[in-house]
Amino acid sequence: MKRYLLVFFASFILLSCTESPEDLEILSLPFGDFEVTTLGISIDCGLNVLKFDEKDLDRLETLVGPGRLERRDLREGLNLDRERFGDADLKLKVRIRKVLDSEVPMCTARGISYPAVVVIGADTIENQ
DSSP states (O other), X not given: OHHHHHHXXXXXXXXXXXXXXXXXXXXXXXXXXXXXXXXXXXXXXXXXXXXXXXXXXXXXHHHHOOOOSSOTTEEEEETOOHHHHOSEEEEEEEEEEOOOGGGOOOOOSSSOOOOEEEEEEEEEOOOO
């Protein structure tokens, strides 16, 4: 009986420690570093709106896909701390990746929403 319990617990531990296919997909996604300016919190999704530099738009769209035609430079930052980075006009260095279908945020459709990017890391850029 002890042998069966040992085999059961060993199997349980091995199965619970393996990564899901989604985790493996996330780990394999490319990421990029960008300097952005915050525009505040969006009304629609409640996410930080990020303005990317014009010179970075081609690299941004290659990494995460196209933006809105009229404002290619605006994205919403998923996983970006709203308390720390929610104010407008902050200069940030962010590391981002594209959003998976399972991560797309639910929005209210009360305002304009922009394509989202997943923020892996962020820090303020000190004024120079």
